[in-house]
Amino acid sequence: MQFLKNCFDEHAEKDKDKDTMTKKELADMLREQFDITENHFVSQFYNDMDKDGDDKITFKEYMAYLAKLFEGF
Ligand SMILES: [Ca+2]
Numbered sequence: 001m002q003f004l005k006n007c008f009d010e011h012a013e014k015d016k017d018k019d020t021m022t023k024k025e026l027a028d029m030l031r032e033q034f035d036i037t038e039n040h041f042v043s044q045f046y047n048d049m050d051k052d053g054d055d056k057i058t059f060k061e062y063m064a065y066l067a068k069l070f071e072g073f
């Protein structure tokens with residue numbers, strides 16, 4: 001769990017808004033941590049994560065998405 005929090009923080013703080021992730025920050029995270037570079041995957045992740053559609057990812061949205069993702073394991 002701490003790994004996921006560190007992951008989020010490290011990438012979310014790359015611009016002036018350190019509490020949320022932009023699409024670019026998410027793309028960087030997916031590339032560096034999970035080796036995902038395909039744009040359509042990044043877009044899909046981003047759209048699925050941004051539940052309230054305000055065009056940024058909060059830590060809460062990020063965790064909710066991952067929790068759902070790992071539920072099946
Ligand atoms: Ca940010």
Ligand SMILES: [Ca+2]
Pocket residue numbers: 049050051052053054055056057058061
């Ligand atoms: Ca959002």
